[in-house]
Amino acid sequence: MNILRYFCVWIIAFLWLFAFLTPSVNACSCMPSHPQTHFCEADYVIVMRVLRKSHRLVKDHLAYKIEIKKSYKMTDAAQNILKHGRLSTALSESMCGVNLEVGKLYVVAGRGSKLSLCNYIKEYQKMTIIERRGFSGAYRKGCKCKINMNFGGRVVEKSDSCNWSPFKKCETDFSLCVPLVYRTPEGLISQCHWRKTPPYKACLADP
Known part of the structure; x- marks a missing residue:
C-alpha cells in the first residue's frame, strides 16, 4: 500500500474512533457497520412507507406514521412496538435524528421505537440488488x-x-x-x- 494512502487511512480511522469514543451531549456518533451486521443485530427489518410526520405527538421528537409493506425479520417485542405503525426520531441530525420523506419507501433495520442515524435506513429505490436480496433473506445465512x-x-x-x-x-x-x-x-x-x-x-x- 502506498505510504501516504496508508497514513491517510489511519488518520481518518483515528478521527472516526475519537468522535465515537468522546462523549458529547450535542453530537451524534456511530461506528459504521456492514448492512449484513445491521440485519443480524436488528430486532426488526421492514420495508415501510412514510404516511405522515408530526412534531406534536412526542415531545422533542419527530413522529412518523408508517405503513409496513414487508417484514423480513421481526421479534415478538418488535411486533408489539410496531403494531400501531408509529416510529419517532430526534428533531436534529446532531442528536442522530433521521429526516424521512412522506410517501417514500424505506428499508429499516432497527431496535425499539426510535429511529437514529445509527440504524440502517435507506430509500428502497437506492439499494443495490445485492442489498435487496440480502435483506430479503440472504444476509440471514451469514x-x-x-x-x-x-x-x-x-x-x-x-x-x-x-x-x-x-x-x-x-x-x-x-x-x-x-x-x-x-x-x-x-x-x-x-x-x-x-x-x-x-x-x-x-x-x-x-x-
Whole structure:
C-alpha cells in the first residue's frame, strides 16, 4: 500500500474512533457497520412507507406514521412496538435524528421505537440488488459469521469472520459474508468468506 494512502487511512480511522469514543451531549456518533451486521443485530427489518410526520405527538421528537409493506425479520417485542405503525426520531441530525420523506419507501433495520442515524435506513429505490436480496433473506445465512472492521492495518484471518472496511464499496454494496464448507483430509471445515457475486466481481474489476 502506498505510504501516504496508508497514513491517510489511519488518520481518518483515528478521527472516526475519537468522535465515537468522546462523549458529547450535542453530537451524534456511530461506528459504521456492514448492512449484513445491521440485519443480524436488528430486532426488526421492514420495508415501510412514510404516511405522515408530526412534531406534536412526542415531545422533542419527530413522529412518523408508517405503513409496513414487508417484514423480513421481526421479534415478538418488535411486533408489539410496531403494531400501531408509529416510529419517532430526534428533531436534529446532531442528536442522530433521521429526516424521512412522506410517501417514500424505506428499508429499516432497527431496535425499539426510535429511529437514529445509527440504524440502517435507506430509500428502497437506492439499494443495490445485492442489498435487496440480502435483506430479503440472504444476509440471514451469514449471521453466524462476524464482520470485523479493519481500517487497513495488519489483517488477521479467522475462519468465523470476514474483514471489512467502511471504505470498501465492493464488499459493502455488492457482497455478503457467508460460511463456505469444504472437505479436507482432516474433515469438513467451515470458512466465512465474501461471496463473489457477479456485481462484486465487476466492482473489483473496476473499483
